[in-house]
Amino acid sequence: MEGIADFLDSIIGGIDLICYSLVIGGLVWGLFILRPWEYAHKQNKVHIILTEQTIRLIYQGAFALAIVQFIKIILKIWLMDSILERWPFPEFASTTQFIGGIFRLSLAIALATFVYSVLRHNAYSRKQWFNAAIIAGLMIISGAWLVHAAGRFEYRVILMALTTIHQVSAAVWIGGVFQLVSIWQLTRQKQIPDSYWPDSLRRFSRLGMIAVAGILLSGTPMALNYITSWNGFIGTGYGNILLVKFLLLAIALGFAWLNRRAVLQYASSANKHDVFNRVPYYIEAETFVLITLLFTAASLASQPPAIDIPGLTATWGEVLHSFAPRIPLTTSPSHAALLAGEAGRTAIIGQTPSAAATAWSDYNHNIAGIFVTVMSLFAMLSYRKSLTWTRYWPVGFIGLGIFILLRADAETWPNGTMGFWESMLENGEIFQHRIATLLVFLLGGIELRARMTSDPESKLPYIFPILCAFGGLMLLTHSHVGFQAKSSFLIQIGHTFMGLFALIMAIGRWLELKLDSPGKNIAGFISGFAFFQIGLILIFYQEPLY
């Protein structure tokens, strides 16, 4: 049970940040963009719809945040109970985590209740919007005691403040994007006139830039405090996830720039095409990226800062060696050889690395790489009219799924002694592998059906990029646990970059389905290229001997 509790404790962090963004981003949207009190004496149907929608997102987000915060406390208790093998009270009741968590839970409930029962009925009252902002402010401050910086000795208050500013800035941007997605839905459903869409984009543009500046200005000193060398940036899990955060931020900013360019073009030439036929889909893709960014941020919070583990930092050479091209391993050690080395590998006293375990894992990844590379090549060829049979390339996922199911975890069914369900409940890593296997089967089955359907209105093709994005998210937060932080990191780094490419593949495919030419073709090529890159990482994958 410890594995599952630990696993859920981590996932809930990402969901918490999504709810937080809905609340804080929604309130800032209402206070600075919507400003309903300015229309108090000249309300029209559109203002009412927009205001109701914004308030609905805020209280739904706040209620969800309260539930998530409650679950976080329960999970922490469960985790403590699993690890300590005893009820963690009364000691847990006096921890900062518990007290801060209860405060935040109470304030989230207070905010949700206030917005639902007071602000919803006084939507045009400036005073009530500011009252909501005051309660939210208190909730934001209470959250400062739950961040990583709260436990540190140096620059504690400064780091807590910077973390809070960083979170609020991110929430303003991401929550604003959620508001834009909801406004686009209203526009598409013809509930509000078309003119409100470019106007909302234009008004959010400046706020978005301020939020991004806030993210960078608060994030930079924190990064410099937690990572003090290039090696720490390249050779630790903390630095590696921070690098991924930078890359995700760059992709999201790229979409933001495309949106801004389209809005400026609309303002100068009244050309509607890009604003209505491209920007909504850029924003959808940006949402994919930003949600991944939130989960990556939650994952970063579970890593020890690079400054604290100088002796466990990998060198540039070791990191590059993880990606070095080589002949893939196509022969596996026997299951008996693997089991023979397990006792020594997992021992605390007299631990001996297992060459068989490393070769077993390398073989699994390399064979998976062959599957993926062949599929990616067929996927690219499927665009040629003379090779229509290659459109069945998703069949490869079914084969890959079977391979992963049989090979991923040697200690469990069908190879080992642990039962299928027992192993999933006991070990978070096996649980993740099983979910990955389910994803692979779903990817293959659904995408195959999507490519065989003749219905142009079918929604099936959109499932593939969504599943890819989830797969990417999974890889970005996947970690192999062990007592050797450096070996774990060298295993993790390949998974992290595959996660990034899976996300690029997802948004590329999404935009290929949504955009017109030439964007459609560019996005399709990028998606195929990212798929091919995942295949290459897997084909050349090699683990350190541990």
Added chain:
Amino acid sequence: MHLRTCQMQRLLCRLILLSCCYTGLVNAHAVVTDYSLKLQTVSAGKASQVKLNFNSNIELGLSQVFLVRTGDVEEVLSVTAGKEPGVALIDMPALDAGVYALHYKIFAADGHITEDVIHFTVQP
């Protein structure tokens, strides 16, 4: 047919939501930055005290330290707080010469749990 499609879509949505439930295991934050075993060896037959310095505040009431003997036999050790924040003092019993390890599970003030091992040798 339409009903079946809707049911399929609902099932798919549930599966997708289920597939969200993953993430990496927590590595945590209470990292040992220094420990007395680095500087002084443990002599056989004498009880001793080991000092662990952590990078952040820790909740000792929710933490555990085990002595690991050959064969991975574990024994719980008593832990007290040091004078400075982030310091844990571990009472070690008298040990025979040989190879041992300290296996600790530490609850950091930021809510993360660190599990790690420190190997050491007891000199004759």
